[in-house]
Amino acid sequence: MDLRRTMLFMPGNNPGMLQNGGVFGADAIILDLEDAVAPQEKDAARLLVAQSLKTVDYGTSEKVVRINPLDTFARIDIPAIVPCCPDAILVPKVESSEDIQEVARLVAVAEKPGQAQVKLIALLETPRGIAEAYRIAKADKRVVALAFGAEDYTASLGAKRTKEGTEIFTARTIVVNSAAAVGIQSIDTPFTDVNDIEGLVADTQLAKQLGFKGKLSINPRQIDDIHKVFNPTVQDINWAERIIKAIRKAEAEGAGVASLDGKMVDAPIVARAELILYLARLLGLAEEA
């Protein structure tokens, strides 16, 4: 499983940002050809992102490119970007399974022989996209995550965007559930006030509680705080280790169910504990194998 706690947007026509994208420690960086680029500079950004993908070392960050929508420049972006070996393409304003299938087809045509298969992440940011979330999630095997974009979504709804996020609660749960239903990740909308760290932490905690696996990010300053929320805590890790010990002991005694602190430990609890320990090991937070 790829970690996508943070996916950091980088404007695609800004060489200074693109060349430093790997130093911020984000799990993924998104080289953006869409909203961050003026229409008259799309050609310049496309070439700059292509050259950056080929030459800049982005360290352990997953390399993701947000292309333009299918009804604008996607058909030019895909053949220019895909042969430069991004790990994934973030497809904006996805509204149907056909949108994803068309992008998947274009990506397959553009891939070089022997190139690692380029993944797709569908960005849902319209009411129709949310309504079609499940079908989009299972539209193609390249889709590894659904991401939610709340700004365009609330604009389409005609609702006021608030810090509490009441207006996007339903959409968030639909995205999480649709992704989980097909076993892929869900990534939450960015928190747009970069000066409000307290608000960012609260919003990220809510996202984690709802089941999101990560959050889009618009500023490098947000990364550490988002990671802290998504990382398993010491208490989580201790709990998970005790669960695994309890279930192993029970299994050794021939039982399929264990008990810990007076509570039943069965398969779903064990699965949750295993996931916590997996993440902890991946992040170097636990030594236990």
Next chain:
Amino acid sequence: MNELKPAQAGTLESNDIMITMAPGAQGSGVIIDLESIVLAQYGPAIKQTIAAVVAEQNVTDIYIKAVDRGALDCTIQARTLTALARTGVILQKELI
């Protein structure tokens, strides 16, 4: 080849390079006029990078004014390609 027209790409921001191109008369060659904050250290290398991209596109007669603000090779290549495309040169697919 298409007829060339003057064009510009890039900005004067840090880490970028602004490249302006104008078609030259036949036989005038590739002329690169470079300003750079690191001219003494990297001037020849920057010119070489620009010249290599132009040569790969089979452009032989062009005047290029480049104002560099500390761009990396990948940025110089991208801005040169963009300016060439905007002059009307069709990009070779393998360079994209």
